[in-house]
Amino acid sequence: MLKGHRTWVFESKPVLLASSAIGGPFEAQGPLADDFDILHKDTWLGQDSFEKAEKKLLEQACEIAIEKAGLKKEDIQFFLSGDLMNQIISSSFTARTLGSAFLGIYGACSSSMEGLALAALIVNSKSAKYALAGTSSHNAAAEKQYRYPTEYGGQKPPTAQWTVTGAGAALLGQEGEGPRITSATIGRVVDMGLSDPFNMGGAMAPAAVDTIEAHFRDLGIDPSYYDIIATGDLGRVGHRIATDLLTDHGLKIPPEIFTDCGILIYGKDQPVMAGASGCACSATVTYGHFINRMKKGEIKRILIVATGALLSPLSYQQKESIPCIAHAVSIEM
Amino acid sequence: MLKGHRTWVFESKPVLLASSAIGGPFEAQGPLADDFDILHKDTWLGQDSFEKAEKKLLEQACEIAIEKAGLKKEDIQFFLSGDLMNQIISSSFTARTLGSAFLGIYGACSSSMEGLALAALIVNSKSAKYALAGTSSHNAAAEKQYRYPTEYGGQKPPTAQWTVTGAGAALLGQEGEGPRITSATIGRVVDMGLSDPFNMGGAMAPAAVDTIEAHFRDLGIDPSYYDIIATGDLGRVGHRIATDLLTDHGLKIPPEIFTDCGILIYGKDQPVMAGASGCACSATVTYGHFINRMKKGEIKRILIVATGALLSPLSYQQKESIPCIAHAVSIEM
Numbered sequence: 001m002l003k004g005h006r007t008w009v010f011e012s013k014p015v016l017l018a019s020s021a022i023g024g025p026f027e028a029q030g031p032l033a034d035d036f037d038i039l040h041k042d043t044w045l046g047q048d049s050f051e052k053a054e055k056k057l058l059e060q061a062c063e064i065a066i067e068k069a070g071l072k073k074e075d076i077q078f079f080l081s082g083d084l085m086n087q088i089i090s091s092s093f094t095a096r097t098l099g100s101a102f103l104g105i106y107g108a109c110s111s112s113m114e115g116l117a118l119a120a121l122i123v124n125s126k127s128a129k130y131a132l133a134g135t136s137s138h139n140a141a142a143e144k145q146y147r148y149p150t151e152y153g154g155q156k157p158p159t160a161q162w163t164v165t166g167a168g169a170a171l172l173g174q175e176g177e178g179p180r181i182t183s184a185t186i187g188r189v190v191d192m193g194l195s196d197p198f199n200m201g202g203a204m205a206p207a208a209v210d211t212i213e214a215h216f217r218d219l220g221i222d223p224s225y226y227d228i229i230a231t232g233d234l235g236r237v238g239h240r241i242a243t244d245l246l247t248d249h250g251l252k253i254p255p256e257i258f259t260d261c262g263i264l265i266y267g268k269d270q271p272v273m274a275g276a277s278g279c280a281c282s283a284t285v286t287y288g289h290f291i292n293r294m295k296k297g298e299i300k301r302i303l304i305v306a307t308g309a310l311l312s313p314l315s316y317q318q319k320e321s322i323p324c325i326a327h328a329v330s331i332e333m
Numbered sequence: 334m335l336k337g338h339r340t341w342v343f344e345s346k347p348v349l350l351a352s353s354a355i356g357g358p359f360e361a362q363g364p365l366a367d368d369f370d371i372l373h374k375d376t377w378l379g380q381d382s383f384e385k386a387e388k389k390l391l392e393q394a395c396e397i398a399i400e401k402a403g404l405k406k407e408d409i410q411f412f413l414s415g416d417l418m419n420q421i422i423s424s425s426f427t428a429r430t431l432g433s434a435f436l437g438i439y440g441a442c443s444s445s446m447e448g449l450a451l452a453a454l455i456v457n458s459k460s461a462k463y464a465l466a467g468t469s470s471h472n473a474a475a476e477k478q479y480r481y482p483t484e485y486g487g488q489k490p491p492t493a494q495w496t497v498t499g500a501g502a503a504l505l506g507q508e509g510e511g512p513r514i515t516s517a518t519i520g521r522v523v524d525m526g527l528s529d530p531f532n533m534g535g536a537m538a539p540a541a542v543d544t545i546e547a548h549f550r551d552l553g554i555d556p557s558y559y560d561i562i563a564t565g566d567l568g569r570v571g572h573r574i575a576t577d578l579l580t581d582h583g584l585k586i587p588p589e590i591f592t593d594c595g596i597l598i599y600g601k602d603q604p605v606m607a608g609a610s611g612c613a614c615s616a617t618v619t620y621g622h623f624i625n626r627m628k629k630g631e632i633k634r635i636l637i638v639a640t641g642a643l644l645s646p647l648s649y650q651q652k653e654s655i656p657c658i659a660h661a662v663s664i665e666m
């Protein structure tokens with residue numbers, strides 16, 4: 001059901017039956033290592049290209065989520081997935097492995113919550129018994145196709161962010177035990193004219209703020225409703241801008257509630273400049289860390305605001321600014 | 334409502350309030366020229382890059398559909414769009430212009446019906462009053478990022494297809510006058526091991542057949558239910574393969590019913606090898622030609638089976654085969 005202009009309330013509250021988080025060696029050194037299902041020691045995952053390694057990450061995330069729910073591949077009616085690769089090949093090739101009906105999506109790093117929102121809509125409207133939402137990113141593959149090939153050895157400013165190597169998946173069903181997807185606010189494109197791809201956090205912050213404001217306005221609730229409100233991958237720079245903007249707009253969210261997956265996933269000693277990014281950033285932190293905390297009873301209601309920078313290397317070369325978006329999904333115990 | 338394993342039946346029958354088709358100079362020479370709303374004389378559309386020209390095509394398609402429906406940009410709650418550009422920049426930048434909430438999708442040339450199916454699902458479940466589905470492709474832009482840069486002057490075999498320069502959009506609403514979206518069958522990835530990007534029609538034919546069979550199986554109807562069953566862009570080679578495969582599987586569809594948008598859009602005198610392709614192929618033929626025929630009372634029920642080749646230039650370079658998909662949507666008067 002639509003509330004306000006762009007928030008969906010899921011009356012039947014689709015159940016998050018199982019979720020998964022896969023990471024690489026760098027994620028294994030971070031403070032959330034215990035929340036991953038698998039942490040690979042090798043960024044190649046035994047494959048002969050980084051793209052094939054990324055596909056493997058996503059395939060594993062899907063397999064584990066399905067297995068945890070006690071289901072089989074054949075039970076999954078719809079798979080929704082997107083990633084940063086050109087023509088989202090990680091998702092398409094994983095869909096080939098899964099064999100379920102496939103809805104490819106793209107929202108850059110907001111793909112995690114775009115997929116979860118649509119999967120919840122599908123399950124809520126009884127258009128599927130089970131729907132699986134997944135996403136992935138791979139540091140070396142994303143650097144090659146989405147940013148700058150690592151081989152070029154380009155220096156990066158302190159506002160730059162580090163792409164997470166990992167994948168996450170969430171399996172939704174109409175009935176069962178688990179946290180529930182209660183609402184989603186779909187983002188609109190916000191572009192403040194920033195064009196520096198090494199400061200995506202700064203570019204995306206206004207989009208996150210726009211979606212957060214729309215969420216509370218559409219639902220008529222306030223931030224205290226949630227135990228955690230986490231943006232996807234604003235990093236330290238973008239998080240500060242988002243906090244300031246929200247405060248300016250009269251929506252002050254206490255720091256113990258307002259956080260960012262791109263800040264949480266790596267430790268202060270890890271050389272990630274302003275923090276993490278990539279589709280897998282919000283996916284692994286949500287489907288691993290936050291869901292684990294919910295299951296332990298530490299938190300009850302979370303709002304994940306996944307942020308995406310909708311540029312391409314080509315649009316940057318053609319001097320376009322960076323259109324940004326954020327999709328928010330609320331998960332409640 | 335889910336029927337069978339992957340077909341959605343839209344009980345409330347969302348109304349196609351308006352649709353639009355924009356083309357370029359080459360489309361203007363084809364037999365369906367009269368069905369386009371705008372035909373540009375210049376493939377640059379006055380822009381300084383082909384990518385910017387493609388965005389312009391999509392913006393116009395959206396504007397015209399909204400205008401025809403007597404609505405304003407602000408009335409549109411959700412915009413669903415995808416295209417062949419890396420990181421679907423045509424869609425994202427058009428979403429920035431529109432200002433509505435945006436769900437980026439990707440299904441290569443099947444994006445047209447993936448968007449229409451999801452828009453219908455959203456409207457059917459009362460999750461939007463109005464939803465707009467759009468897609469675009471541009472011959473020169475697609476050759477550059479999705480196939481081979483035209484500047485390379487590479488020769489192409491007779492199985493190759495010509496990317497349509499154009500855009501199409503369909504505006505759905507809960508109530509009103511117009512054709513209605515009655516069901517959709519979401520495709521799964523089918524990959525028969527073909528790896529020749531110059532024969533995408535051949536690669537995609539089995540995916541089209543798989544979705545067509547699923548559609549009739551899930552709904553318990555047979556092909557005679559429809560006046561037209563049109564695949565998206567199989568071209569002459571793929572269409573023959575699909576016809577043969579369907580016949581082999583005991584689902585013989587008469588040639589006056591079974592056709593392909595990639596065959597219809599260009600004349601026999603146009604040098605397009607096996608036919609047309611590109612996201613705009615099925616979009617413009619459906620939203621222009623077929624919808625016009627429906628409004629004239631010539632046809633009442635159509636099934637559009639948009640086909641997509643989910644490869645990327647990089648997956649081809651890495652010797653992967655081509656995962657293919659097809660999404661079918663039925664539109665009835």
